[in-house]
Amino acid sequence: MERRTFLGGAAGAAAAGFAAPALSQGSVARTLRVIPQANLTSLDPVWTTAVVTRNNAFMIYDQLCAQDAAGEIKPQMAEGWDVSQDGLTWIFTLRDGLFFHDGEKVLAKDCVASIDRWRKRDPFMQVLWPNVAAVEAMDDRKFRFRLHKPTPLILMALGQTQFPCFIMPERIAQTDAFQQIRDTVGSGPFKFVRDEWNPGQRAVWAKNERYVPRQEAVDGLAGGRVPKIDRIEWTIITDPATSGNAMAQGEQDYWEYPLHDLLPMLRRSRGVVVEQRLLDGTYGVCRFNTLQPPFNNPAIRRAVAMAVDQRDYLRAVAGDDPAGWGVCEGVFTCGTALANEVGSDALKTHNIERAKQALAAAGYNGEKVVLIAPGDYPQINTLSLVTADVIRRLGMNLEFVSADWGTVIQRRASKEPVERGGWSIFHTTSSGQSLSLPVFNLFLRANGPNAWFGWPDVPEVERLRAEWVEKGGDPAESKRIAEALNREAMQSMYYIPLGFYWQPSAWARNVTGVFRAPATVFWNIGKS
């Protein structure tokens, strides 16, 4: 066979066998072309906590109740709920006219099965679950929670955005919570077009014509979820410069997480709008390994915190414009009810010389500090580099280990000394929502071996957290406990809060109806 014949045949076979559908000019006008923050690799929002999977799930599935822009929990699929006088029974009633994408009616038993699968993975509901005697369907539209003791936080758990309780058909929701579901039938405003899913390239959703939205105006994730566009098409573009160019050229309509370095370029593009859409900022965290020297000594951890100036980190990540970030020297999300800086004195020192003195007084003796940083995660890598500079300026014996994120998340699970593959410091980021309450705040947990990586053991923090679960319904008590928690966390300093930066989104000027919300969702958005 001649080379030409071979190549011609191969190209022809490829074209015939693996053709992808195209977008005509007309369909472009009815399609929202989105560059998501990451590749959509899994569709099951219970199986994985990836934000991109959750955002996909917001289109496919619906929630019983949801957070409005002020953080209040409002009914969504639920018409409403009644709480018995003793607070031990909550009865939820479903709205009429709710259908799954396969045409089946949404029933109370579907909600019960979905709650049961979700609660096995949601950390918030796991805390509350000992209070729950049963969740049971009463008829097709009603189901109830029976409780051992009053638990007002049930509503907050069901309506949370962090790990939402999405409603699936009972047959799907009966899948083990640790197995990935294969079916993507929901009752949300968009249907997943499975045939066009090419992980790493494209994911597509089509308008659910049968969806009946609430009549209220959209408000955060609450209110009417009106699908205003026929088709939403995510294109995975891994290179930020290419994403920026695609936006500037009008080849894409919406970019969820533009790189901060490219924001000035996007703002100069006449056809592009750059605005803050997400309601919460992204918070940076510097985490210590409290099991191994030198950071098994709280005084050394506090000494490092004294040298930290959050502004250095935030400028490095989000640029010099102070409107793009905020200092937040406490463990709870700034601007929320529990935010406070009681006992944050060490973090407010911002003085390298005083930090050096504190380090010497704490007995630091040149022990090696291994800082693991993910080179493929620009923001977290930047936070790591700034901490590395702080550690060096303090005169500590630093080993900076750059790896990919996959390696970092495996190595951070090691409790071994640094000489045997362990670690001393790593960084991560988190949404503001995740840090707003003691039950959400993963970094705050201090239950020793069961705590998050770093494994701090501070019984008083755990006691206060449990107290908040009991008394958190009372605003005054909630505030008092939050202040005590901040004081304890800052005294033990098992992690250093690094402030927050805003993550704006960018969209084409002809995209209409974009609203602020705690998550990136696409209902109510159209194109003019």
Add this chain to the structure above:
Amino acid sequence: MFAYVVRRVLATIPVMAIVALFVFSLLYIAPGDPAAVIAGDQATPEDVERIRQSLGLDRPYLVRFGSWVFDILRGDLGVSIFTNLPVLTMIQQRVEPTLSLMVVTLILAITIAVPMGVVAAWKVGTWVDNFVMSFAVLSFSVPVFVVGYLLAYIFALELDWLPVQGYTSISQGVGPWLENLILPAIALGSVYIALIARITRASMLEVLQQDYIRTARAKGAGQRSILFLHALKNAAVPIVTVIGIGVALLIGGAVVTESVFAIPGLGRLTVDAILRRDYPVIQGVVLLFSFVYVLVNLVIDLLYTLFDPRIRY
């Protein structure tokens, strides 16, 4: 000849077996845990362990290797840990863009590089030769992604002639298909052009010194005929060899080019899978690449007989 081809095809089996063992072992000892990636930050160690168990990642090395090999022998490359899709389906989805990119790059590179090398050899020592050699050095020195960004800036952003990114299937028409591939093919082909042009020049210089070329000149043969009929055919063996070796270069370069131009090909599939530790996908793609490389080498070996009848198998 037929016996040789059969022997070579059979010889790919132990090669592929070694590649399979190597890839599997390397991934086994490499750091990283897909279960931790799936479970996310909020998961407890017990959650991660349960996911690991459900994925079968807690099984011993030999059991996992044996089960993987057994599946491969049945034509099953496994299922992606993350997407739950068969690896074969994922590869099929990505073959067309990568194959298109490689074919267009190959055609472009050979069309440009071979005449460049021939002319440089013909005009050796002149400004034409210097220009070709300078171009080759520059193309070797500038990384593919820099060439890619420059091309995108000039031809997409400034001149608005071509799209910045994306891929259109050939089934949508050759025009749109080519429109999306021109810039990536030039970017990817730049190193390849330099390589082929240099080898062509060197090989041609050697051949042009031969007695039969002098004889052809003495017989009054035209310059074009001497260069392209007499000399090039005899200089072809090293050129064809380099083109074959260059396929590996293309596979490596495709990873970067596909990222810069957002082409949904096998290169990006591989990188994404590596970053997530999606073992079945990594193993499947590496096996495929190895197979293609072995196959290309076989084709190159067979082509030798076409250019040099003295070679017999």
